[in-house]
Amino acid sequence: MLGTRRDGPVSVLELQREDRRNALDLALCRAIGEAAAAEVDAGARVLVLTGQGSAFCAGADLDGVYGGEFLEALYGMLHGLTRLPVPVVAAVNGPAIGAGTQLVLACDLRVAAPTARFAVPTARNGMAVDAWTIRTLAATVGAGVANRVMLGAETLDHDAALAVGLVDRTGDVEDALAWAQEVAAxxxxxxxxxxxxxxxxxxxxxxxxxxxxxxxxxxxxxxxxxxxxxxxxxxxx
Incomplete structure (x- = not known):
């Protein structure tokens, strides 16, 4: 479900639900939060977060998304990543939709493959995200783009996300790891x-x-x- 490996001062956390395109369920949300904190406690200076296969994270697993317990785990994990005392680098290896984009926003630096896509399609599914997500998106990409994403249900491809600052660099997980090693020094x-x-x-x-x-x-x-x-x-x- 979640793989972890150390490369010197950098820890890599890989979402491993490839059959579900790494969609977040209750167990995976808890695993990410617990593993991230444990790696920092063990001395990691930078974390790299990525997904297995062709998707970074397809969003929340709709088979179990509706319970309060899931929402508590999701937002506890996202906000926990922002409170870690070390940088978190997203290696966005493919689509990051809904909760996947939220996960990207919880990271501090973002490297994305050309296949990456970003969206928060709550207006299409009748759901909602918390104020932190919307405000962080607006602070990152600007109010105009945030309006299109949140009110027009627009999807940003890699080039659009790079242009507005949601993506910092183009590359794969190895490029993200190389940047993380530089930051760790x-x-x-x-x-x-x-x-x-x-x-x-x-x-x-x-x-x-x-x-x-x-x-x-x-x-x-x-x-x-x-x-x-x-x-x-x-x-x-």
Missing amino acids: LAPLALAHNKLVLRGGDDETVAETFDACWASDDVREALAARAERRTPVFRGR
Whole structure:
């Protein structure tokens, strides 16, 4: 259902419901949330999230989507990804529809194959997504495009998504992994602070992470590396 593997400081989480085009059900939502937290606790500095086969995620599994328990698991997982102190990279290997687009929005950086497509077709199925999804979409792609997606049920192909910032780079999972390795070499405390601010963290916590960066060994390591003309090695402390 969910595969995990480590590549040095990067953990790859692969949705493995290929027969259902990686649609999210209750068990998979819980597995993603639990595995992501466990990998970070085990020392992963960046996560890469991708799908098995030709689809990234076809959305919510309509056989079990209607219960409150599923919605709690789905939004708990999505919001949990945004609160992780490490960057999450989406390797969008194919269509990301409905909850698949929501999963992409919960990631911080996005690499997509030319076959990727994005849509939130609630206006076609009578369902709804939470305010966070709509506001995050609008903040990412702009109000005009968000209006077309949410009110006109428009689908964005790879090129359209790249043009409006929903996709950052074109590539496959290996390209996403290579980018993740580059990010993993950066200062972890600075990354955690930056992500917290970008994701709307509260002022008190932001102030704490700001102070932690300036008081860290990593900031001194960067200064020493510059003086010694070498690449800094950050420890996250």
